[in-house]
Amino acid sequence: MIGRLQGLLAEKNPPQVLLDCHGVGYEVDVPMSTFYNLPALGERVTLLTHFVVREDAQLLYGFGTADERNAFRHLIKITGVGPRTALSVLSGMGVADLAQAITLQEAGRLIKVPGIGKKTAERLLLELKGKLGADIGPHAAVTHDNQADILQALLALGYSDKEAAASLKALPKDVGVSDGIKLALKALSKG
Template sequence: MIGRLTGTLAEKSPPQVLVDVNGVGYELDVPMSSFYHLPGLGERVTLLTHFVVREDAQLLYGFLTHEERATFRQLVRISGIGPRTALAILSGLSVAELAQAVSLQESGRLVKVPGIGKKTAERLLLELKGKLGDALAAPAAVAGGAQGDILQALLALGYNDREAAAALKALPPDIGVSDGIKAALKALAR
């Protein structure tokens, strides 16, 4: 398997790049999130890779971060999600945004990605739940004890993560869960 390439960036044509590794040019498809952070032409680049062998093609996908590659690999394990669709998802959403959408079960974010319909988005949310490091995306994982419970209650009531986090900041840190929920709802009603 080809796990990583280090060489000179020879060509950039979204979403494909050509990396020259000691005279051998490797064509890689990269998500736009990686593409925008690539160095200029002629500069050295290191890309983590995922190699796909099919009957009719051998394809190489490149990523700047371990998180992107791991998320890509998690996506292609899902029935009906191929490498192109996984690349489109990572081009439309960052890993953190995808993890947040999964933890908050927001299919609306996924439907905005070209090629993802409502049914596919719901299947993605179901399949990825608990697999994308939800702790990174969910503010509730950062908040402990009563604060986390209050946040979860607000999210369950339909408030988005920004509204819920803003309401939490206005609460005293030692407030109880039921009193905190009441105070947060009063703050959000204003």
């Protein structure tokens, strides 16, 4: 229906923006990941959109990247996850973090998102596995276990999801758990 909007950014009221497209103002709900990357008021912006028609409303959701919109569309197909919850998930964690949580089957990271309980998190992991999770290479079994263990160790030491996930990306794919933790801690202490 409406796949993309391009216009001037007229208002910013999280999580909603008003986009002026040749004199027509569109109210668009966006995840915080998109909101933080918006230009200043009066600047030109392009948003990929998803249009939802309900009996009582017509709602427009906007995204800065195709990956965000794709993740949103996968999320809303899951029973019990509506557009508001999907927006909350994408606001609470980026697409890369969500894909990693799905790949590593980490319900704990999803539960931290407001509105996501244990059952919903487990349903998300189950239904999105293979659809949104990142493929982690040829040594998937060993790498999966090692990376999950390294990530859990970093989280237990008090690092945020974002910090821990960023340090994992810098590690060699076939690193052992103890060496991986040491390398990650060294990288985190420099940052």
